[in-house]
Amino acid sequence: MSEPPRAAPPAVTVTADALRRFTRDVFVRAGMPEGDAAIVADVLVWADLRGIDTHGVSRIPMYLRLIDDGDLNLRPSIKIRTETAAAVLVDADRAAGPLAMTTATSAAVRLARDAGVGLGLVRATTHTAALGYYTLTAAHEGMAGLALAASGPFMAYHGTRAAGVSTNPVSIAVPGGARGPVVLDMATGVVARGKLVQARKTNQTIPAGWALDRDGNPTTDPQAALIPLPLGGPKGSGLSLLIELITSLLVSNPIIAGALEGAADGHRHRQNGLVLAIDLRRFGDPDLFRSEVDRVIAALKALPRAPGVVEVLMPGERGARALAARSRDGVPLPRAIVDELGGVAARFGLALFPSAS
Amino acid sequence: MSEPPRAAPPAVTVTADALRRFTRDVFVRAGMPEGDAAIVADVLVWADLRGIDTHGVSRIPMYLRLIDDGDLNLRPSIKIRTETAAAVLVDADRAAGPLAMTTATSAAVRLARDAGVGLGLVRATTHTAALGYYTLTAAHEGMAGLALAASGPFMAYHGTRAAGVSTNPVSIAVPGGARGPVVLDMATGVVARGKLVQARKTNQTIPAGWALDRDGNPTTDPQAALIPLPLGGPKGSGLSLLIELITSLLVSNPIIAGALEGAADGHRHRQNGLVLAIDLRRFGDPDLFRSEVDRVIAALKALPRAPGVVEVLMPGERGARALAARSRDGVPLPRAIVDELGGVAARFGLALFPSAS
Numbered sequence: 220m221s222e223p224p225r226a227a228p229p230a231v232t233v234t235a236d237a238l239r240r241f242t243r244d245v246f247v248r249a250g251m252p253e254g255d256a257a258i259v260a261d262v263l264v265w266a267d268l269r270g271i272d273t274h275g276v277s278r279i280p281m282y283l284r285l286i287d288d289g290d291l292n293l294r295p296s297i298k299i300r301t302e303t304a305a306a307v308l309v310d311a312d313r314a315a316g317p318l319a320m321t322t323a324t325s326a327a328v329r330l331a332r333d334a335g336v337g338l339g340l341v342r343a344t345t346h347t348a349a350l351g352y353y354t355l356t357a358a359h360e361g362m363a364g365l366a367l368a369a370s371g372p373f374m375a376y377h378g379t380r381a382a383g384v385s386t387n388p389v390s391i392a393v394p395g396g397a398r399g400p401v402v403l404d405m406a407t408g409v410v411a412r413g414k415l416v417q418a419r420k421t422n423q424t425i426p427a428g429w430a431l432d433r434d435g436n437p438t439t440d441p442q443a444a445l446i447p448l449p450l451g452g453p454k455g456s457g458l459s460l461l462i463e464l465i466t467s468l469l470v471s472n473p474i475i476a477g478a479l480e481g482a483a484d485g486h487r488h489r490q491n492g493l494v495l496a497i498d499l500r501r502f503g504d505p506d507l508f509r510s511e512v513d514r515v516i517a518a519l520k521a522l523p524r525a526p527g528v529v530e531v532l533m534p535g536e537r538g539a540r541a542l543a544a545r546s547r548d549g550v551p552l553p554r555a556i557v558d559e560l561g562g563v564a565a566r567f568g569l570a571l572f573p574s575a576s
Numbered sequence: 577m578s579e580p581p582r583a584a585p586p587a588v589t590v591t592a593d594a595l596r597r598f599t600r601d602v603f604v605r606a607g608m609p610e611g612d613a614a615i616v617a618d619v620l621v622w623a624d625l626r627g628i629d630t631h632g633v634s635r636i637p638m639y640l641r642l643i644d645d646g647d648l649n650l651r652p653s654i655k656i657r658t659e660t661a662a663a664v665l666v667d668a669d670r671a672a673g674p675l676a677m678t679t680a681t682s683a684a685v686r687l688a689r690d691a692g693v694g695l696g697l698v699r700a701t702t703h704t705a706a707l708g709y710y711t712l713t714a715a716h717e718g719m720a721g722l723a724l725a726a727s728g729p730f731m732a733y734h735g736t737r738a739a740g741v742s743t744n745p746v747s748i749a750v751p752g753g754a755r756g757p758v759v760l761d762m763a764t765g766v767v768a769r770g771k772l773v774q775a776r777k778t779n780q781t782i783p784a785g786w787a788l789d790r791d792g793n794p795t796t797d798p799q800a801a802l803i804p805l806p807l808g809g810p811k812g813s814g815l816s817l818l819i820e821l822i823t824s825l826l827v828s829n830p831i832i833a834g835a836l837e838g839a840a841d842g843h844r845h846r847q848n849g850l851v852l853a854i855d856l857r858r859f860g861d862p863d864l865f866r867s868e869v870d871r872v873i874a875a876l877k878a879l880p881r882a883p884g885v886v887e888v889l890m891p892g893e894r895g896a897r898a899l900a901a902r903s904r905d906g907v908p909l910p911r912a913i914v915d916e917l918g919g920v921a922a923r924f925g926l927a928l929f930p931s932a933s
Contacts, residue, residue, distance in 0.1 A: 409808065
């Protein structure tokens, strides 16, 4: 007598508040000051609310590994190394990415108020999380925001069959009018690394052109897929390399070269970041800017659609809708993630968040 | 009796000096001040030297059309509208792109010396030409340079079957060490529009995935190909849209919306630009930066190559080699371009440049 086929395990739905509380408590138990833990929790759960599941609470186990390995400093001494009329260099002392990046964003926004433009460079942080959080922070302050992050090599460099660069992401956001802000947040790979990780966890076949296996051969097997391919070949890997150069090398903390050379600590996790803010008010009428954003969106949405397309979407529009829905209904989490977080809760003697439904 | 098959017409080779002189003389005869004409000539011929044939002297007829149509102002009154400690807004009064962009680049570099970062915004210019010229100017000053340009809609917006955005380019450059600077200059389309124009002129079939025809259907026919497709779908068209927002809307000169709405002057040629410079010396040791650039290049070049790849190339490396070869041997021009420029020479009573070989 065979068992009936197992249905896909149901997702658990959790309120954002419960997720934030849990995440904060985990990092406090791990040894992080409560204020810092609250910032990390806010940035991670924001990604879950926006539907960027690859950058949300599913990263908690990874952050804990970074702490266990000594890569993420729980009690960093974050220092401003350089401050000019328009720029700061934040030496993050291996602080959690959300702490370092929010520090740099605040500085960039503050400096841009006077100087029109503000640059916040981040040296030696860890996983920066979803960059859209920081550029939208600038947008909410009436500014255009641009953010970059640089990390270790795992994406193919064009022309090679090996991991040579990261999928270093770019985010740009601006305030909008009635339709809200526009925010682009894209990796320089064909897909973000998180998508490959998720395909591995859910064992779903990946499209051709996404990744190479460990030997550098193209594959669609989610278990074999290891090396994501760059967006548009030389464009994606070139852009990723330039992000390493204007971020990591600019702050004297190169990542790629040491890792490729096989230096003893070359593969230790570390990241660098860059946040740029431009104050709209210094260059024009911000109300006109906002209405012009709505105007161009309306014009694009009125274009004839490609076959099979139901709606023309703007960058960040899907995320804004997810935010509205998940703020109201809660964040759905796959059973595999909940199980993993159950292990985290047990480790720290915490109760797992209650399901909202 | 049939004629023998016609061989491909031979290219004519011309020295850079002769090309520059001819280009300058054309614009002087058209009514441009000699100093301005020399700058335009330098920027266009630089593109030819770098092998960016789509942005070189082949654009002279287009520039002349812009002059004839009143879109390019031969005697502009270029004004600095906003100047802060780190930013300028250059109101270009429809000056030729190379004039406006070199003005903005100089200002950005000057401001970055003190402020660490300098931003030059350009309002209301014409064709900006190859952005790598401006970012390499910043790199030669010991700075990281970033440039954007925004123009009218002719690329498909993802999810539509119509021209909704431009192939708005991005360039980033940094100084290097013994290997020279690294410069990325990429359009947000799968290919630059110039490549489609060139395929049409030479009647070569284009790859699938490059373009749509006038009805929004995919095509490989160079005569039918009209609408280039965005790089990586939503990524390319999203990035292009954000460039319009942080460039054109920031300087109160929106381009896309009016064109899509079919406004009376919505399709008149105009562009806006942005140049950012970051002074390496303010954030670290520039000599270390340069040696680290060489180091990461060496590490990437040592990676195992993909099948069929002879050499792993860095962004701008092909262009640097073309510059060396063409500075020495001259610039090869296809017969079709030479014939077109012959017409230009006749119009202005100029002698056509002599062939170098």
